[in-house]
Amino acid sequence: QVQLVESGGGLVQAGGSLRLSCAASGRIFRIDDMGWYRQAPGKQRELVAVVTSGGHTNTPDSVKGRFTISRDNAKNMVYLQMNNLKAEDTAVYYCNAAVATRTLTGRTTNYWGQGTQVTVSS
Numbered sequence: 001q002v003q004l005v006e007s008g009g010g011l012v013q014a015g016g017s018l019r020l021s022c023a024a025s026g027r028i029f030r031i032d033d034m035g036w037y038r039q040a041p042g043k044q045r046e047l048v049a050v051v052t053s054g055g056h057t058n059t060p061d062s063v064k065g066r067f068t069i070s071r072d073n074a075k076n077m078v079y080l081q082m083n084n085l086k087a088e089d090t091a092v093y094y095c096n097a098a099v100a101t102r103t104l105t106g107r108t109t110n111y112w113g114q115g116t117q118v119t120v121s122s
Helices: none
Strands: 002-007 010-015 018-026 030-039 048-053 067-073 077-082 091-100 108-112 116-119
Touching: 002 091, 002 108, 010 108, 018 030, 018 091, 018 116, 030 077, 030 108, 048 067, 048 077, 077 091
Parallel strands: 010 116
Antiparallel strands: 002 018, 018 077, 030 048, 030 091, 067 077, 091 108, 091 116
C-alpha cells in the first residue's frame, strides 16, 4: 500500500557530507512521524533522527550537531543531511514513516524503505 524509496547513499571520505532522501508513495492519507534509522554489521538498528509532521526534530547525541533531518509534507519526503561524517557512521540507512492508509484521522502503520548504504572511509 505504501512504498518508501531512499536515495543518496554512497562512499564518502571522513569529514565529508551526504544527503539522503526518502519519498513516500501509495495510499497515503496522513503521515505522522518520519525518521531515519541505521544498522551497521553485527549491530542492532538504531534511531538516527526523527521529525514530526509539525517539524519538531530529535536526534541522539551520537549525531547531534552533524546530522539534520527535514521533511516536505507537500511531497511526502524526508531528508537527512549528514555532515562531518565519521567511519562509525558506516551503515545501511533506512527511512521510516508512520502512515494512515484508511482515513485522514485513522491509525497509522509503520513502513520501512529498503535501505541505502552509507560507507565512510577513514
